[in-house]
Amino acid sequence: MQTILTGIRCNDELTIGNYVGAILPLIEMSKKYSKEYSLALFVPDLHSFTTPVDHKLLYTNSMSNLRLFVAAGLPIGENNIEVYRQSRISAHSELCVILNNFSSYGVLTRMTEFKDKAERKDIDFVSAGLFDYPVLMAADIVLYGAKYVPVGDDQRQHLEFARDLAQRFNNKFGEIFTVPADIREQAKFASQDESIRIMSLTNPEKKMSKSVKDLNGTILLKDDPKVAAKKIMGATTDSVGVINFDKKNQPGITNLLVLLALLEGKSQEEINKEFVGQTSYGELKKRVAGAVEQILSKLQQAYEQVDVDELEKKLLHSEEKMRGIANETLLKVQKAVGLRE
Numbered sequence: 001m002q003t004i005l006t007g008i009r010c011n012d013e014l015t016i017g018n019y020v021g022a023i024l025p026l027i028e029m030s031k032k033y034s035k036e037y038s039l040a041l042f043v044p045d046l047h048s049f050t051t052p053v054d055h056k057l058l059y060t061n062s063m064s065n066l067r068l069f070v071a072a073g074l075p076i077g078e079n080n081i082e083v084y085r086q087s088r089i090s091a092h093s094e095l096c097v098i099l100n101n102f103s104s105y106g107v108l109t110r111m112t113e114f115k116d117k118a119e120r121k122d123i124d125f126v127s128a129g130l131f132d133y134p135v136l137m138a139a140d141i142v143l144y145g146a147k148y149v150p151v152g153d154d155q156r157q158h159l160e161f162a163r164d165l166a167q168r169f170n171n172k173f174g175e176i177f178t179v180p181a182d183i184r185e186q187a188k189f190a191s192q193d194e195s196i197r198i199m200s201l202t203n204p205e206k207k208m209s210k211s212v213k214d215l216n217g218t219i220l221l222k223d224d225p226k227v228a229a230k231k232i233m234g235a236t237t238d239s240v241g242v243i244n245f246d247k248k249n250q251p252g253i254t255n256l257l258v259l260l261a262l263l264e265g266k267s268q269e270e271i272n273k274e275f276v277g278q279t280s281y282g283e284l285k286k287r288v289a290g291a292v293e294q295i296l297s298k299l300q301q302a303y304e305q306v307d308v309d310e311l312e313k314k315l316l317h318s319e320e321k322m323r324g325i326a327n328e329t330l331l332k333v334q335k336a337v338g339l340r341e
């Protein structure tokens with residue numbers, strides 16, 4: 001069985017943008033592939049503090065985000081699905097240390113995410129951890145021989161990095177690692193257009209984010225559903241007066257159209273057919289607000305009902321199993337590089 005592997009980012013509070021852009025696609029993929037593939041879904045918690053994070057809340061946040069994934073329908077009861085935490089399997093760290101020596105300093109300095117984050121004003125301390133992020137990510141992938149790694153477009157470069165690293169290592173030491181599929185083949189696996197980005201409601205030129213001062217533009221999955229609906233009603237639009245699907249000239253309206261299609265599980269064409277050309281922004285907002293309110297209520301109810309003990313059990317069980325696989329790969333590497341007989 002081939003492995004599909006992906007990281008579930010858990011350090012931040014999740015937004016409705018994460019819900020439609022990451023959680024739903026992951027769940028859809030899990031349901032679609034859990035019969036033919038083995039699915040490795042893990043929390044990259046060692047990656048969490050490459051950017052500033054509240055360490056006091058990290059653990060609670062990761063668990064509560066995992067619980068949200070389950071509430072949203074992640075089928076953790078399936079046999080082929082493993083859910084685990086990176087930091088519970090020490091082979092990730094060990095392999096990373098070894099792979100550091102086969103990773104190019106020059107290439108790492110040119111990684112877009114590193115450069116962007118290193119320049120961000122809110123990050124005043126650029127750590128070696130941030131620099132090394134792609135190497136740990138490569139270790140995450142090759143430890144389990146993952147062929148398919150569904151990630152957003154901002155992570156493609158890291159995936160390419162992992163492919164190169166695996167290939168280079170194999171060229172030197174023989175077939176140790178499974179080389180992940182190339183980007184084109186990976187794209188076939190993505191159940192959705194990866195370029196989907198939900199924008200801020202108050203500043204639709206920017207991605208919706210929880211790390212902003214003004215949370216009126218952001219819907220958190222834990223927002224009171226009524227408050228969330230109000231945020232939609234207050235979303236920034238434009239003065240054109242007619243609904244068009246036009247990211248450039250009507251980013252606010254277009255963002256609502258995109259969100260609505262995803263929330264109602266309809267195609268963009270279908271939603272556009274209904275709304276484009278209409279003149280009432282209020283009607284569109286009401287529809288989106290209704291959908292948001294309903295989805296948040298449902299999700300929050302489901303959250304309360306998640307069996308936390310079962311989730312804990314699943315994690316421990318998966319971690320034991322995945323530790324075995326990871327250690328086998330690590331041993332092969334240790335032998336190849338001369339650390340073991």
Ligand code: TRP
Nearest residue numbers: 006007009044137140141149155
């Ligand atoms: N870097 C990924 C992200 O920001 C998370 C991640 C860490 C990951 N390790 C991974 C994703 C390995 C896929 C495979 O979303």
